[in-house]
Amino acid sequence: MSYNYLKAARKIVCIGRNYAAHIKELNNSTPKQPFFFLKPSSSIVTPMSSSLTKTMRPANSSYNGLNEDGTNPGPIFIPRGVKVHHEIELALIVNKYLSNVTEMKPEEVYDSISGVALALDLTARNVQDEAKKKGLPWTISKGFDTFMPISTMVPRERLSIYRSNLQNIFRVKCSVNGKLRQDGSTDLMLHPLHKILQHISTMISLEPGDIILTGTPAGVGELKPGDNVHCELLQNNDKLIDMKFECENRPGPYEFKET
Numbered sequence: 001m002s003y004n005y006l007k008a009a010r011k012i013v014c015i016g017r018n019y020a021a022h023i024k025e026l027n028n029s030t031p032k033q034p035f036f037f038l039k040p041s042s043s044i045v046t047p048m049s050s051s052l053t054k055t056m057r058p059a060n061s062s063y064n065g066l067n068e069d070g071t072n073p074g075p076i077f078i079p080r081g082v083k084v085h086h087e088i089e090l091a092l093i094v095n096k097y098l099s100n101v102t103e104m105k106p107e108e109v110y111d112s113i114s115g116v117a118l119a120l121d122l123t124a125r126n127v128q129d130e131a132k133k134k135g136l137p138w139t140i141s142k143g144f145d146t147f148m149p150i151s152t153m154v155p156r157e158r159l160s161i162y163r164s165n166l167q168n169i170f171r172v173k174c175s176v177n178g179k180l181r182q183d184g185s186t187d188l189m190l191h192p193l194h195k196i197l198q199h200i201s202t203m204i205s206l207e208p209g210d211i212i213l214t215g216t217p218a219g220v221g222e223l224k225p226g227d228n229v230h231c232e233l234l235q236n237n238d239k240l241i242d243m244k245f246e247c248e249n250r251p252g253p254y255e256f257k258e259t
């Protein structure tokens, strides 16, 4: 399994509020239609253990492109004054153009992806709370450097016996400093995978390599410098992915101030 697929990501599209228990824990309302936001590809970071060659970044920079093998090994950077929340999510890697799809069946998800991965949709919750209150975009709250830690891709062929319906076979978990915080099964999604792909394609056409984050289950919580994060993707009871990150203070001049 490799990180090469990350080099082809032209956009990262994320669904919000796709699990009822997560909507409740943040006192949000359930949207009538699914809604989406983008993350920049500069938010990609991969586990330190993923490469022997540490990313060589110029002093004080927090992103300087992916390595030749698609990796960007490093820590999660916590910007000053920012309350960073972990949101563990299943990622789909699109393998074709999908545009204005009127109907998609569950079995068509397998044909539309090259594989799946495990990602964190890191969120600057205090930045997002202010944006919600003031009607401002979520761009910064979701898009800081290192705000999308992501795993190798599990090629779809490994899941071929479930090709008629991938919806209910995954479970995502996130532990911080050894304590389990999130543990959710993908059968709890309000909008299933085939609906997510179909719906996005009616507004923003999907391209090969695009990454789709499918929403987070309950249990989101804060990450602080020094924390160790452990994320797992299971297919029924088989572990597909195990990834670990450390959290550090972000270099550079940014500090959260009220807009």
Ligand SMILES: O=C([O-])CC(=O)C(=O)O
Pocket: 014, 015, 016, 017, 018, 019, 022, 026, 087, 121, 123, 214, 215, 216
């Ligand atoms: O920030 C949020 O609460 C929305 C979101 O990404 C999710 O539900 O996964």
Ligand SMILES: [Mg+2]
Pocket: 014, 015, 016, 087, 089, 121, 215, 216
């Ligand atoms: Mg999310």
